[in-house]
Amino acid sequence: MKKSPVPLLQNGLRADGRAPDQMREINIAVGVVSNADGSAMVSYGLTTAVAAVYGPREAHPRHLALPDRGIMRVRYHMAPFSTKDERKSPTPSRREIEISKVLREALEPAVVLEQYPRSRIDVFIEILQADGSTRVASLTAASLALADAGIYMRDLVVGVSVGLVENTVVLDLNGLEDQYGEGDLPVGYMPNLKRFTLLQLDGAWSREKFLEAIGLAVKGAEYVYQKARDALKNRYMSIAEEIHGR
Amino acid sequence: MASISPYGKRFISYLRREQIRRLLSTRYRVDGRGPEQVRDVEIKVGVVKTADGSAEVRLGRTHVVAGVKVGLGQPFPDTPDEGVLVVSAEVLPHASPYTEVGPPDESAIELARVVDRGIRHCRYVDFKKLTVESGKAYVLWVDLYVINDDGNLVDTANLAAVAALRNTQLPAVVKDETGIKLDRNNKSPLPVETAKAPVAASVGKIGSVLFLDPTFEEELSLEGRITFTFSEDKIVALQKSAGHFTQAELETALDLAWKGKERFASALKEVLG
Numbered sequence: 001m002k003k004s005p006v007p008l009l010q011n012g013l014r015a016d017g018r019a020p021d022q023m024r025e026i027n028i029a030v031g032v033v034s035n036a037d038g039s040a041m042v043s044y045g046l047t048t049a050v051a052a053v054y055g056p057r058e059a060h061p062r063h064l065a066l067p068d069r070g071i072m073r074v075r076y077h078m079a080p081f082s083t084k085d086e087r088k089s090p091t092p093s094r095r096e097i098e099i100s101k102v103l104r105e106a107l108e109p110a111v112v113l114e115q116y117p118r119s120r121i122d123v124f125i126e127i128l129q130a131d132g133s134t135r136v137a138s139l140t141a142a143s144l145a146l147a148d149a150g151i152y153m154r155d156l157v158v159g160v161s162v163g164l165v166e167n168t169v170v171l172d173l174n175g176l177e178d179q180y181g182e183g184d185l186p187v188g189y190m191p192n193l194k195r196f197t198l199l200q201l202d203g204a205w206s207r208e209k210f211l212e213a214i215g216l217a218v219k220g221a222e223y224v225y226q227k228a229r230d231a232l233k234n235r236y237m238s239i240a241e242e243i244h245g246r
Numbered sequence: 247m248a249s250i251s252p253y254g255k256r257f258i259s260y261l262r263r264e265q266i267r268r269l270l271s272t273r274y275r276v277d278g279r280g281p282e283q284v285r286d287v288e289i290k291v292g293v294v295k296t297a298d299g300s301a302e303v304r305l306g307r308t309h310v311v312a313g314v315k316v317g318l319g320q321p322f323p324d325t326p327d328e329g330v331l332v333v334s335a336e337v338l339p340h341a342s343p344y345t346e347v348g349p350p351d352e353s354a355i356e357l358a359r360v361v362d363r364g365i366r367h368c369r370y371v372d373f374k375k376l377t378v379e380s381g382k383a384y385v386l387w388v389d390l391y392v393i394n395d396d397g398n399l400v401d402t403a404n405l406a407a408v409a410a411l412r413n414t415q416l417p418a419v420v421k422d423e424t425g426i427k428l429d430r431n432n433k434s435p436l437p438v439e440t441a442k443a444p445v446a447a448s449v450g451k452i453g454s455v456l457f458l459d460p461t462f463e464e465e466l467s468l469e470g471r472i473t474f475t476f477s478e479d480k481i482v483a484l485q486k487s488a489g490h491f492t493q494a495e496l497e498t499a500l501d502l503a504w505k506g507k508e509r510f511a512s513a514l515k516e517v518l519g
Binding site: 064071072073074075092094095096097098100101102103104105108109113122124179185190193194195196197198199200201202203204205206207210211214218 | 247248249250251324352353355356358359363366367368472477479480481482483484485486487488489490491492493496497500
């Protein structure tokens with residue numbers, strides 16, 4: 001592994017000045033795409049994901065429709081200008097195809113698809129700016145967009161990443177830590193049901209560090225969940241104001 | 247390109263699913279195994295003479311062939327002093343009634359990428375020894391061919407890839423007026439450290455029971471599926487696919503996967519030496 005150009009951890013602080021268990025600044029806005037049935041924009045530091053939900057709507061192609069439940073379609077995609085170095089080809093890469101699949105599988109446990117027989121729910125996620133942890137920011141954005149669309153859900157799914165940097169477990173990896181750290185563990189979590197719906201890992205982790213990281217991910221997810229809830233509430237308040245006036 | 251649920255049109259009859267579930271709640275499985283038992287493993291290397299390395303693995307009735315071809319290419323810009331690994335997977339139309347002819351779908355891509363991550367993060371292959379002069383490097387093309395899918399492709403394909411790499415002979419590099427190329431008449435073994443071989447073990451969840459090595463039928467009945475890849479005592483890759491897990495289930499799954507890994511590792515050891 002190549003050495004980082006700057007120390008990733010110094011005097012207990014990370015390269016961007018954060019403590020190991022500190023998230024970057026989180027910004028969440030719900031209802032950012034007016035044409036969509038639901039939408040959300042989520043940023044973790046520089047990493048920015050926009051999710052738009054269309055549906056429930058008629059399932060097309062028709063042969064995909066299921067008589068007893070709805071189907072969900074998820075697409076994760078990175079804008080060509082979202083990466084630091086060269087332009088990313090807009091053609092979906094193998095990485096994007098895999099992430100689309102794991103995000104779908106992370107959202108499915110939360111969405112009550114049985115409520116939508118013969119229908120389809122589309123979730124489109126676009127990364128506008130990438131600085132690490134894109135799939136977990138996507139997950140938070142997608143579940144907020146689903147909630148904004150009024151889709152029946154068992155819980156929100158919030159995403160956070162944890163990582164291993166100089167053998168220290170850290171929360172919310174940025175691009176630098178993702179590239180030069182020893183391990184990356186993206187997590188999707190339903191905070192009320194206390195269930196993990198997304199788990200991936202690379203790097204080399206001992207059992208102890210892995211379990212410590214899972215514990216930190218839960219804390220991070222609970223923190224993000226509060227922010228996500230507030231953003232959703234704000235959205236509903238603004239709709240109420242629109243209807244009833246002030 | 248987007249991921250659509252449920253993947254394909256894979257169904258199991260309600261009655262069969264209930265049978266699997268009920269039996270499992272008494273800690274028995276339809277094929278007679280207990281939850282902590284893996285199916286019989288058979289590993290053969292050097293099965294394809296045209297490849298630079300090959301292996302064939304049978305896990306119960308699941309059958310995967312891995313072939314390695316060595317090429318020359320450019321190293322990745324972020325690792326200029328290392329060779330290149332490219333893992334691809336192809337689930338053949340032979341493999342199950344649900345498989346269609348066409349380019350690899352998202353499941354095949356996921357399969358390849360999970361196996362790839364295991365190999366990449368464990369130093370089983372010494373990629374530093376795979377550079378050649380003038381900014382070029384060896385490229386290891388590992389192709390995973392699923393011939394019959396009776397469940398748990400990840401564990402099977404991982405064993406096949408690891409065994410095929412152990413079996414790989416690296417062609418020498420020769421230089422002539424047209425540049426550098428490979429000489430397949432002059433080969434030497436690929437540098438691998440067998441003690442660090444990555445071993446994947448998948449855990450399924452049905453009801454409250456966690457079990458190793460799910461079969462195809464069990465995969466159609468799952469409420470959760472997670473794969474851990476170990477190298478020595480470290481976790482080097484992990485992939486949750488279907489469903490969800492509590493923190494306690496996750497810990498149990500990790501311990502269970504470790505047991506499965508021990509079983510697979512001992513089968514692998516006979517071949518790797």
